[in-house]
Amino acid sequence: MALDQSFVGRSYPPTDPYEVGREKIREFAEAVGDPNPVYTDPEAAKALGYADVIAPPTFVFAITFKAAGQVVQDPQLGLDYSRVVHGDQKFAYTRPVRAGDRLTVTSTIESIKSLAGNDVVDVRGEVHDEAGEHVVTAITKLVARAAEEG
Amino acid sequence: MTAKIAYDDIEVGAELPAQTFPVTRATLVQYAGASGDFNPIHWNEKFAKEVGLPDVIAHGMFTMAEAIRVVTDWTGDPGAVVEYGVRFTKPVVVPNDDQGATIEVTGKVAAKLDDNTVRVDLTAMSEGKKVLGMSRAVVRLA
Numbered sequence: 001m002a003l004d005q006s007f008v009g010r011s012y013p014p015t016d017p018y019e020v021g022r023e024k025i026r027e028f029a030e031a032v033g034d035p036n037p038v039y040t041d042p043e044a045a046k047a048l049g050y051a052d053v054i055a056p057p058t059f060v061f062a063i064t065f066k067a068a069g070q071v072v073q074d075p076q077l078g079l080d081y082s083r084v085v086h087g088d089q090k091f092a093y094t095r096p097v098r099a100g101d102r103l104t105v106t107s108t109i110e111s112i113k114s115l116a117g118n119d120v121v122d123v124r125g126e127v128h129d130e131a132g133e134h135v136v137t138a139i140t141k142l143v144a145r146a147a148e149e150g
Numbered sequence: 151m152t153a154k155i156a157y158d159d160i161e162v163g164a165e166l167p168a169q170t171f172p173v174t175r176a177t178l179v180q181y182a183g184a185s186g187d188f189n190p191i192h193w194n195e196k197f198a199k200e201v202g203l204p205d206v207i208a209h210g211m212f213t214m215a216e217a218i219r220v221v222t223d224w225t226g227d228p229g230a231v232v233e234y235g236v237r238f239t240k241p242v243v244v245p246n247d248d249q250g251a252t253i254e255v256t257g258k259v260a261a262k263l264d265d266n267t268v269r270v271d272l273t274a275m276s277e278g279k280k281v282l283g284m285s286r287a288v289v290r291l292a
Contacts, residue, residue: 031184032215033171038228048227057231058215062186086210090235096228
């Protein structure tokens with residue numbers, strides 16, 4: 001059954017702040033095998049004009065995806081999470097995430113579509129820092145595959 | 151932000167240095183821990199096969215993280231990335247052997263935009279299949 005279109009535009013309360021740590025960034029950079037010193041060496045980061053080490057571009061997904069869980073697990077929306085796969089991912093950055101950031105995410109249902117029996121939900125996560133400044137927007141397309149007949 | 155590459159020196163069609171990224175089961179376990187994504191399709195072969203996959207597959211976000219390295223290694227400054235988006239078209243299947251899989255990434259400047267930015271179109275392949283679609287980044291050059 002198609003999802004209720006009236007959920008389009010619905011926003012969820014901002015998440016509690018996530019504090020970005022230098023060692024968490026290092027761990028992520030090592031996991032993707034990226035030796036760029038701007039992720040691990042504050043001096044290298046300063047040489048590029050940053051106050052502290054910055055995070056790789058996709059690091060923030062861990063925070064926005066957790067926030068998108070508010071949508072995915074909203075019982076009123078009724079998405080079948082066991083059938084959800086990640087379709088698309090987009091980021092639009094105002095600035096890179098950096099160590100010391102305290103980030104909150106506000107998730108909004110951007111669109112709901114039904115394509116070939118699949119429910120397709122776009123969730124927009126707006127990430128702001130402690131000062132309320134915009135850091136990055138993440139658009140996550142979730143596809144709940146159609147249930148098999150029978 | 152200080153990219154190493156100057157906007158004025160770049161023409162549409164310019165190719166970025168291609169790179170090949172290895173991915174083994176150990177890589178996936180490490181990425182699961184670093185990213186917090188412990189979905190068993192990325193480390194449990196039995197579970198992956200039960201849900202219809204050929205074997206354990208890499209996290210789509212891992213592949214996305216590798217693909218942008220072609221851009222960030224080129225510019226030197228990862229903070230120069232203004233936008234980045236991909237479509238997850240095919241999974242990267244990671245066999246349980248010493249070799250694992252590889253992700254081959256190429257990139258090309260597709261358009262010169264305003265404010266010293268360019269659009270780079272990326273192609274990510276594994277086992278001869280395109281694993282990311284519509285993989286595009288906008289990056290600010292010097």
